[in-house]
Amino acid sequence: MTLSVLGIACSPRRNGNTTSLLLEAMKTAQHEGHRTELVYLSDLHITPCQGCNACSAKGICIINDDLLKLQEKLIQADRFIIAAPIFFMGVNGQTKIMIDRMQTFWARKYLHHQSLIKPSGPERIGLFLSTAGTEKVDVFKCAERSIQTFFHMLDIKYAQPCLFPGIDQAGEIIQHQTAFDDVRKATQALTIS
Numbered sequence: 001m002t003l004s005v006l007g008i009a010c011s012p013r014r015n016g017n018t019t020s021l022l023l024e025a026m027k028t029a030q031h032e033g034h035r036t037e038l039v040y041l042s043d044l045h046i047t048p049c050q051g052c053n054a055c056s057a058k059g060i061c062i063i064n065d066d067l068l069k070l071q072e073k074l075i076q077a078d079r080f081i082i083a084a085p086i087f088f089m090g091v092n093g094q095t096k097i098m099i100d101r102m103q104t105f106w107a108r109k110y111l112h113h114q115s116l117i118k119p120s121g122p123e124r125i126g127l128f129l130s131t132a133g134t135e136k137v138d139v140f141k142c143a144e145r146s147i148q149t150f151f152h153m154l155d156i157k158y159a160q161p162c163l164f165p166g167i168d169q170a171g172e173i174i175q176h177q178t179a180f181d182d183v184r185k186a187t188q189a190l191t192i193s
């Protein structure tokens with residue numbers, strides 16, 4: 001079955017570690033015969049959630065920016081690959097700003113009891129790719145919690161993530177012994193239908 005795979009590059013560094021891993025994942029998904037779409041978060045204009053709760057009324061955000069287009073893609077795709085670095089022990093700001101704006105989906109789901117997805121579609125599964133400069137214990141814990149909550153909100157099952165500590169400079173991930181192979185395997189597992 002041909003799946004629609006949405007990749008979101010969340011790092012501001014286009015030549016960075018997480019984006020390199022994501023590009024490998026997208027190449028793998030294409031090779032497996034799936035449709036892929038890659039979005040660079042840094043290309044989008046996304047305003048932070050203002051906490052105004054206007055979305056509580058009808059499940060519609062009153063901020064008219066690029067997030068609306070991204071939300072449509074998040075509704076339509078079957079598989080998701082989120083590539084985001086660790087900044088200050090959590091996901092980087094660009095990623096968190098995107099996630100906070102999912103409050104609209106929270107309102108639709110829990111206040112308005114609306115289904116966000118096509119009932120007959122394939123199971124939705126998401127893969128989280130991340131790198132961190134340090135090898136601190138629990139360096140990915142906070143980020144994983146945010147991504148898991150984001151996925152849960154969108155009825156996306158959380159796949160075994162690919163997390164690489166001790167990777168700091170842009171491009172350093174290339175020297176990692178297994179990272180690209182790990183990502184290829186995780187993407188193959190993700191896209192088995």
Ligand SMILES: Cc1cc2nc3c(=O)[nH]c(=O)nc-3n(C[C@H](O)[C@H](O)[C@H](O)COP(=O)(O)O)c2cc1C
Pocket residue numbers: 011012013015016017018019084085086087088089090131132133134135136139167168169170171
């Ligand atoms: C503002 C900023 C904050 C960071 N905070 C952390 C941190 O708290 N812990 C850590 O291990 N690495 C931290 N790093 C290092 C990044 O996680 C690391 O460089 C990562 O590989 C970047 O991925 P990218 O190349 O995809 O952007 C930080 C980097 C920046 C720029």
